[in-house]
Amino acid sequence: MKRLLEIKDLEKIYNQAGQPTAALAGISFDVLEGEFLGIMGPSGSGKSTLLNCIATIIKPTTGQIYLDKENISDFSRNSLADFRGQRMGYLFQAFELLDNLTARENIMLPLSIHGQSQSQQQEKVEAIARYFEVDDILDQFPTQLSGGQKQRVAAARSLIMDPSLILADEPTGALDSRSAKTLMEKLKGMNENQQRTILMVTHDANAASYCSRILFIQDGVIFHELRRKTQESKQAFYVRILHVVSQLGGGSANVL
Numbered sequence: 001m002k003r004l005l006e007i008k009d010l011e012k013i014y015n016q017a018g019q020p021t022a023a024l025a026g027i028s029f030d031v032l033e034g035e036f037l038g039i040m041g042p043s044g045s046g047k048s049t050l051l052n053c054i055a056t057i058i059k060p061t062t063g064q065i066y067l068d069k070e071n072i073s074d075f076s077r078n079s080l081a082d083f084r085g086q087r088m089g090y091l092f093q094a095f096e097l098l099d100n101l102t103a104r105e106n107i108m109l110p111l112s113i114h115g116q117s118q119s120q121q122q123e124k125v126e127a128i129a130r131y132f133e134v135d136d137i138l139d140q141f142p143t144q145l146s147g148g149q150k151q152r153v154a155a156a157r158s159l160i161m162d163p164s165l166i167l168a169d170e171p172t173g174a175l176d177s178r179s180a181k182t183l184m185e186k187l188k189g190m191n192e193n194q195q196r197t198i199l200m201v202t203h204d205a206n207a208a209s210y211c212s213r214i215l216f217i218q219d220g221v222i223f224h225e226l227r228r229k230t231q232e233s234k235q236a237f238y239v240r241i242l243h244v245v246s247q248l249g250g251g252s253a254n255v256l
Ligand SMILES: Nc1ncnc2c1ncn2[C@@H]1O[C@H](COP(=O)(O)OP(=O)(O)OP(=O)(O)O)[C@@H](O)[C@H]1O
Pocket: 014, 015, 016, 021, 022, 023, 041, 042, 043, 044, 045, 046, 047, 048, 049, 050, 256
């Protein structure tokens, strides 16, 4: 399978009160097209820094990130914004919906920015809203929606441009377990049926058990990797994830 994302010797040094601190300490890995990769690790291990470097929100100190063989650290500001919008979709813990726009307008926003016709936009929005089971609330505003509905609207928005890569940072972090399950099943469905590539940072072992592979990071480097075996049940994979989590000294699914 094709390598969609290549991370090479990525280092990010922050200055903390005059002291250089390595949030990423030379991390390298690849993500294959169609993978659902989880990133787990203790608080402060560098997960968000890694995701934000890939999202081109922050610049690494050294190292390279290739998306589809293009070095995304080489992009000029304008092409970067374009690139971000079309090639990557983002899903965050805090939904990041615009409260003064309806669910429909929120989902449509990336399409409007990239100049698609109204009829094309409507069709696409309705299809993706049906998939995420938010088609009946499209004309409501975010403040009228439950947390689960908001996150499914945000997920629909992150996928509306057909991005090559979806970046998710704690997408279930603010959801109750039932809403989290629905969201994860929808994302997994997109991954399996449409070969969408997803990279997800999570503290939640249950959400992580939907992944095909998990990288555990600590002190800005990879210290362990788990791969879901062919035919392995989600439950059996979950138990293996918990085992690694407990070895890290957390002892509980939510401590990482
Ligand atoms: N803007 C910043 N300036 C200085 N130091 C930072 C900055 N952002 C992160 N750090 C430091 O970099 C390290 C990694 O932080 P990061 O947020 O990537 O970890 P994380 O694994 O995502 O943590 P959490 O699970 O708590 O969100 C930490 O030591 C953090 O204090």
